[in-house]
Amino acid sequence: MDAYQPLGADPTVAELLARRPHLSMRVAGGLLLEGVPLAAIADALGTPTWVIGAGTLRARARRLRAALDDAGLDAAVHYAVKANDHLAVLRILSAEGFGADVVSGGELRRARMAGIAGSRIVFSGVGKSAGELRLAIGEGVGQINVESAEEIELLSRIAGTMGRRVAVALRVNPDIDAGGHTKIATGRASDKFGIAYGDALALYARAAALPGLEPVGLAVHIGSQIAAPTPFRQAFARIAALVVGLRESGHAVRTVDCGGGLGVSYRDEDEGSPRALAGAMRATLGDLGLLLVVEPGRWLVAPAGLLLGSVVLVKRQGAGEPPFIVLDCAMNDLLRPSLYEAWHGLLPLSASRASAAPRGAHVVGPVCESGDSFARDRMLPPLQVGDRVAILDTGAYGAVMSSTYNARPLAAQALVDGTRWTTIRPRQEISALWRDEIVPDWIMPRRVGA
Template sequence: MGQKHPMPNLSPSLSEILQSRPWLRYDSDAALLFDGVRLHDVAAQYDTPCWVFSASMLRARARALKAAFSDRGQPISIHYAVKANDHRATLTILRREGFGADVVSGGELRKAIAAGMAPSDIVFSGVGKTDAELTLAIQTEIGVINVESREELHRLITLATHLGKRPKVALRVNPHIDAGTHDKISTGREGDKFGVDWREAPALSRMAAKDPHLDFIGLAAHIGSQITSIAPFEAACQRLAGMVTDLRADGVPVSHVDCGGGLGIRYHQESPPDIADYAQAIVRHLGPLNVAISIEPGRWLSGPTGILLTRVIDVKAQPAPRSDFVFIDAAMNDLARPALYAAWHDVLPLHARATQRPEKAQTLAGPVCETGDILATDRILPPLSRGDMLAILDTGAYGAVMSSTYNARPLAAQIMIEDGKIAEIRPRQTLEALWEAERLPDWLKAE
């Protein structure tokens, strides 16, 4: 944060950023275009900070993912990880592309249904499901409940017995596989809070399959997020395949395997697998088993389809060799990932005139009263000044959905674009809305 820039080569040039993202370019008027729309015009109309999402990019990525499996002759059910971006517009687009939903709360379940998702196309994953959430899932007759523990399985049996229904159930297995991702988003290692230890899973599967109040259909696994190597997926699928074979040998019918999600994207210097290789890894191990296969992508679908627009408030000069602080109107309450995970997001100026000036290391800092409110550290960018506007890239997943109103900062507007059309899909929150739901106790009402 504002320190000496140790490795300038880590910060890509503007041309390198553009080369890796063909959906971005500068037009003849030197304005940055995102999927053919001038971002400067969006910022002028809706102010900053604001989120911009491309509907056509999301649709194209959804179709490419489906094609990766159909090209290999593999039927696949795809359930979008709602936690990545839960806006109803996003869910509506994916529903129309034939996707279901992977939810991790009762709220996400209800929101998916509100977006038109059929309950039978919804998978409920996640630890710590409450009795109320399990009851909702059972009564709604969703596609499958991925059970995460022995204790949850017993609670589910009790609830199903009481409700007189027979929910479809899969056992989420923790395969003890290190996905090589950030510690905070790894979910399949021994000791992680998710899933049933793979060594305990066979016995628990047999119990679930024998219970008359459950319709046990198979296994599930999810080993982490932002995975940039095929090897962990190969290892997880291989372990699942072995478990299916062993369970069937014990007389336990297994008709369904959920491979989870986690396929990463390029934020900086990552080289994530091609989706064709990802599909091939799943098909190679699970295709011969004659099971219904499903996946739960989130980040790969929506991450590159979003941008956070922001404006420079001021520049605070620092003595060499420290980089200047560039204060912007977007902050950690808008985009939490840099503060949570030291996550990298590339940045582009909204006008190409800046590319014609010398570049220097600068640190983009938000106005929130936290030292950790840094969105980009020591970036090689054109010199910035008050009023300049920037695009923070690849924020379509775990961006707006994780926003808060910390420091009484209203939620930013959300904009969707497609084929030159621009629509406000969530207006900027008003200041009054921050406190309109607050109530004073009676003893404080009298002055």
């Protein structure tokens, strides 16, 4: 679940590290991501700074690919760009043979800028504009996942005016509750996504009859942070029944887009298994002669990234009350704890600090909101002003959801690759926050005393 429900004692420093083989703690270098001391990055770029590990990304991509291949599946992987849309991330995953799943015109342009061919891009999303659909057709995307009867009609008109024929898949809402936080559920009948299961056969036939459209299959995505294979099996079984029904009605069905949703372990929960996902696909869809597609996002990139911050203030409370540890990073940088009540591990960059006996503390940011909190009643090594920390597993839905709220510039970003690292986005200059703002010339400053 994304909304953290306490299950027991907080994981220790050693337990957090044991679950993350890409991280290590050394007496001399402190906390390392792959082979790079994170203190060196903090020294050079300051904090807050995002860091992502290229080697970790590649390792997870290859683990997923191996699971699909070992299951004997004809399967393509399209990375969900919304999880982390940095061009460096897209290029790393493209080099691993992955295409892209995009949900906006901006993400489509990013994927193309990263060198991903239009034919390797799937365009998803419940509210594509006419302009975005024209862009997708013009870029020759491999497939558009349509989510409503209205979108089917609109896309047919646009394709007709452009003299093009577009491959489409119908995203079906299977009415499966995958569990987890309600804000990341997408496959229930009450969610805004997809076509109602009972309407899918008729709408597939309608799409086949319209000019400019070539229905090629179905798509499904039931949510995020799914650890057990049962919800996948339930959803895929319902889609398999639709495939059979469509073929019996004389329609061609060549592909099923199985979506994403594999969960990661933020605290001590089980991580979603690529082999279990592949097994669910094999058991339910594997004998139907389909090209299968998966769209991982969080599972690939969340563990590969972290956010570096520094302690700016330790605010003591009354006797017996935990202090507030105030960091220089905030909810405008990492929104997930405020938005989803999400749990993220925190580790000091200093080995000596990490080895100290833990104490209770509240970890917060400096933004003027009560919700600007990273951890409540967390058992942590005692931290002092100037100490640097790493907030773990922030490679997905971290930097990509950042804002400049409270006039806080966007943080710097760095990429680690083995023993080397480089800046992949400099810290935003403060003047950039108002550089493009226009004040009408009729608004004059008020003179004091006038």
